[in-house]
Amino acid sequence: MLEEAGVLGVVGAAFAVMLVVAARKLAVQVDERIEKVRERLPGASCGACGLRGGCDALAEEVVKDPSLLGKCRLLGPEERREIGRILGVEVKGEEERRFPRVRCTGQGKILFEARGERTCSALSDLAGGPLACPYGCLGMGDCVRACPFGALRLEGGLPVVEEERCTGCGLCEQACPRGVIRLQPAGTKVLLLCNSPAPGKEVTASCASGCIKCRICEKACPVQAIKLDPLPVIDASLCTACGTCVE
Structure with a gap:
């Protein structure tokens, strides 16, 4: 009886040693x-x-x-x-903050009253949405709900950004089914308030204040900071915020 117990003890000890060795060899090194x-x-x-x-x-x-x-x-x-x-690497400490900007004035013509699920995503899939402009803000607040920091709210059917709360995470930009919200550097001097790449006649028929691609701003800019593609694209490195394009 004692001999059997001794044998079992030796076998158990051997297995224990084997398990320790295996654990050390198979252990995953964590950085x-x-x-x-x-x-x-x-x-x-x-x-x-x-x-x-x-x-x-x-x-x-x-x-x-x-x-x-x-x-x-x-x-x-x-x-x-x-x-x-x-x-052990050099990482740039200073990066210009970015904030979401709304490329829409909310003055698009309404074709029908939205019913059912009142989300931008659902309305955008519903016959193109209730707006005559297929590129305008639908105003249902998908971006507001997507923000984990409470940095957006709806006013007059358009999202408004509270910069003191905004972290620039970009989740609101991702939530917008029409790409109306774009993250832009905090130092952006001139903002484009239209998201429609459509020709001027189509824009005029669908919105009271959309960009009609007249090129007046492009021609008026004294430093050639604006190019149409198809909407005005402003070169921030050239723009002096003189206001000529706005006038």
């Missing part, structure tokens, strides 16, 4: 920098970086490729520099 980077990410897991795992997934990817840090739009300059120090 300690991942946790350090994760601690300095905002933790919002808003999804703006495009990764399903949010900040956890981004931390892993950034350790592999520091250039991917630019995917996070919520990081401040100091956090960027600190992550750069952790990874």
Whole structure:
């Protein structure tokens, strides 16, 4: 009986040693920098970086490729520099903030009253929507609901951005089925308030204040900062905000 117990004890000890050795050999080495980077990410897991795992997934990817840090739009300059120090690379600390801008005045002609599911996405799929302009803001607030920071609200059927709350994550831009909302640098001097690439006659028939592609702004600009393609495209590096194009 004692001999059998002794044999079992030896066998058990042998298996224990084998398990320890196997565990050490098969153990997955975790880069300690991942946790350090994760601690300095905002933790919002808003999804703006495009990764399903949010900040956890981004931390892993950034350790592999520091250039991917630019995917996070919520990081401040100091956090960027600190992550750069952790990874031993130079990361630009200063990046101009971007805010969503609404390329629509909300003056499009209404063709019919919207019923049923009142979301921009649903209305856009419904015979092109209730507006005569197929590019205008539908005003149902998909962008407002998409914002995890409460930085947008609807006023007069158009989204209004509260810049003090906005982080520039871009989720509102992604939520708009018509591309009316565009992220632009905070220092943008002149804003285009039309989203329609349609010819002038079509725009006039569908909206009271849309861009008719008359090229007057392009010709009037004293520094040639505006080109039509098909809407006016403003070269921020040339624009002096003189106001001639607006006049």
